[in-house]
Amino acid sequence: MVTADEIRRNLDAVRENLAAAAAVSGRKPDEIALMGVTKFQPAESILAAFERGLGLFGENRIQERESKSAALAGIQAEWHMIGTLQRNKARRALAMFDCIQSVGDITLAETLERIIGENPEETGFATPYPVMVEVNVSGEYTKQGVAPEKCFALIDGIAVKCPRVEIRGLMTIGPLTDDEHKMRDSFRTLRELREEAKKRFDFSMRHLSMGMSADYAAAIMEGSTMIRVGTAIFGARDKRL
């Protein structure tokens, strides 16, 4: 396991790289939020990062996040769901997370809408509840995200049918490649989709959630406002994912 000391050093290095990539593209580092992605990482690692000032985390699985709840009860942090979410787990996701970034179809959005509307006093779910629309820009991920050409239809559907759901931005996973041009093409496509969506819809679309350990510098150069970094902070995970 990676020690707390290594996590602190890794986190400092990622912050430096973030600032350097921001500087190269004439942006301010504080325009770019850093999320620590903690799937398959133990609660102790999360606490070490929290103590170093990290306040935003992402997990991919409901059950895994729930299993860490007790150990993390003492920390005040923001948690986002970034993995594929099945409708039958939507209620648990709403209870565990402050934002669901992985909304890729209208049926999931409608399920969220229905549950949020049930009994707000009792559930305490934020209304409107923040989500992001996940776009499968690279076309490589068969089960994740909406196709770029269907993205506006989905946003329109949410705008019309889901008044309790607020789209805060777009999210994507970059292509599996070392080719920096391909990375940047993908991230640029997401940025352009967001520009167009801002014109067409009433949502703020503040966030472009893009960039992971291998490609966050490229994502920042294309306008990312939130990078999601796992391995580069917490070390390698179990190979299952």
Ligand SMILES: *Cc1c(COP(=O)(O)O)cnc(C)c1O
């Ligand atoms: C795992 C994961 C990340 C982080 O990946 P790293 O390569 O470890 O930085 C970011 N976003 C999503 C959606 C993920 O599933």
